[in-house]
Amino acid sequence: MEKISFEKLNERISELEGEIRKLQTELAVLRSEKLVEELLKKDGPLVRENETVTRTERGLTVKGSRLTLYSILDAMKEDNSLKNVRDIFELTDQEMLDVLDYIHLHKEEVEKEYQAVLESAQKNKEYWEERNKERLEKILKY
Numbered sequence: 001m002e003k004i005s006f007e008k009l010n011e012r013i014s015e016l017e018g019e020i021r022k023l024q025t026e027l028a029v030l031r032s033e034k035l036v037e038e039l040l041k042k043d044g045p046l047v048r049e050n051e052t053v054t055r056t057e058r059g060l061t062v063k064g065s066r067l068t069l070y071s072i073l074d075a076m077k078e079d080n081s082l083k084n085v086r087d088i089f090e091l092t093d094q095e096m097l098d099v100l101d102y103i104h105l106h107k108e109e110v111e112k113e114y115q116a117v118l119e120s121a122q123k124n125k126e127y128w129e130e131r132n133k134e135r136l137e138k139i140l141k142y
Helices: 006-043 069-077 082-088 093-105 107-131 133-141
Strands: 053-056 059-062
Touching: 053 093, 059 069, 059 093, 059 107, 069 082, 069 093, 069 107, 082 093, 093 107, 107 133
Parallel strands: none
Antiparallel strands: 053 059
């Protein structure tokens, strides 16, 4: 067996300890996910008061603002981090958690409404592009 120097031995110990910490963290996350899944199967989602998300004539919005969940979903689908989305819309941590919680608990409903909003926006865009087509052509000629 080859003799290992003291420095190399310490390096290897540090590497292994780092791997152990990484594996322990991953194990804790997996265990918590498993526990949540088991609880959801047994009891269903925990209902809690959501003081942030409300339904208005504009759809699902952040209470006290004109900000819709659909705008937040747009930002999230553009690969922004959740922290960045929170900062873009100047939400508090609690508001962001409430929004994410609502989206998670009402996933199908929110996604269906979001798709309807996207379709409506596309139709609106096409309408105005067609309506202003002649004006745009005149402007581009000059």
